[in-house]
Amino acid sequence: MSIRSGIPTSAFWAGRPVVVTGGASFIGSHLADALVALGARVTVVDNLSSGLLENIADQVASGAITFHEADLRDAAATERVLAGADTVFHLAAAHGGRGYVDLHQAACAENLYLDGLVFRTALKSGVRKVVYASSGCIYPLHLQGDLSVDLLLTEDLAGPPYDADGMYGHAKLMGELTLRAMHQEYGLKAASCRYFTVYGPRGIENHAVIAMMARALIRQNPFEIWGDGTQVRNWTYVDDIVSGTILAGEHIDDGSAVNLGTTERITVLEAAHMICEMAGYQPEFAFRTDMPTGPVNRIASFERAADILGWQPGTLFAEGVRKTFDWYLAHRDPALLAQNLDQLLTERGVTPGGASTGDIAPDTVPAAV
Structure with a gap:
């Protein structure tokens, strides 16, 4: 298959009506901004239980984005906001970093209902295509437990025996399989994008990079690191995730999945040292092996994305983490x-000032953004 340009095209998106679910959240708001820049007619739907209206406020005020505050677990609301859409970028979910997904299994399980309702409504409403925000959490955990193995997770490794990462990973896996079946049986065009450890401006503290920045900013000492610090991750900058997602919207129709992640191998301890150096801070480190850590070795192959989308990550961690720290x-x-800080590390829908971002308490009703 020939290499594509790797650059989203305004010729494809100009004037095209698109819906971004969860579009006031971290990744969703960046995606909405990029689609506006490409000339799409962008509608964002978010219930603001963890998304922030300030992330898209300027675009809403200018009329570039139409905003609906709605909960996509409500069938009538979902039907209303998807009406007339050509493409739906479905990012809405109960999700978060390790501190959230490990400790809120029941909330993450609600994604099964949320995704099914959005997909069914999209088909019923005549939506041409659904682009689904999936996750590296769909990959079998038993493959990711040995640091001595230089394994790159390829898309085909997501098959049986299924061993996804908690309820969040299982729900994302079922979402992918559902979309693929809907393409095969009903002709719905679809693509799934497997995100790997996204970071960047507008990120929140229940994700590891932002959590480490919070600890550095408040001069926590000892500086807590969850696990022993040897866990390897391929943190992927949000702009790269957005470009890959849009390219999938242009070029993948068959319901198949594509990894969006880097091949940089950065340990948690290495990231902590980099962030503390930026903050001009040299703390002692305390390793919390009693806290959620996830798999020890998770790195994506982006060979398929390079082949069919021409995509590759353009931001090295050292560059992206500096941009994020400045923000x-x-x-x-x-x-x-x-x-x-303790609440920020494990919950959603809480601002650094302690207030909930929406009317729904995230520890009692799972948020649909």
Whole structure:
């Protein structure tokens, strides 16, 4: 298969009506911005239980984005906001970093219902295509337990025996399989994008990179690291995730999945050292092996994305983490962070000032963004 350009095209998206579910959240808001820049007619739907309207406020005020505050677990609301859409980018989910997904299994299980309702409604409403935000968490855990193995996870490794990462990973896997079946049986065009450990501006503290920045900013000492620090990750900058997602919307129709991740091998401890150096801080480290850590060795192959999309990650971790840290310094108050850091590390829908971002308490009803 020939290599494509790897650059999303305005010729494809100009004037095209698209819906971004969860579009006021971290990744969703960046995706919505990029689609606006390509000329798409963008509608964002979000219930603001963890997404922030401020992430898209300027675009809404200018009329570039139409915003609907709605909960996609409500069938009538879902039918209303998907009406007339050509493409649906489905990012809405109960999701978060390791501190959230390991400790909120029941909430993550609600994604099974949420995804099924969105997919069914899209088909019923005549939506041409669904692009699904999946996850590296769909890969079998038994493959990711040995640091001595230089394994790159390829898309075909997601097959039986299924051994996904918790309820979050299982729900994402079922979402992928559902979309593939709907393409095969009903002709719905679809693509699944497997995101790997996304970070960047607008990120929140229950993800590892932002959590480490919070600890550095409040001068936590000892500086806590969950696990022994040897866990390997391929943190992927949000702009690269967005470009790959849009390219999947242009070029993948058959319901198949594609990895969006880097092949950089960065340990948690290496990341912590880099962030502390940026903060001008040299703490002692305390290793919390009693806290959620996830698999020890998770790195994606992006060979398929390069082949069919022409995509490859363009931002090295050292560059992306500096951009993210500069944003974080400009948007966080250390005093407010210190007041409720523990809650920020494991919950959704809580601001650094301690207030909920929406009317739904995230620890009682799972958020649909």
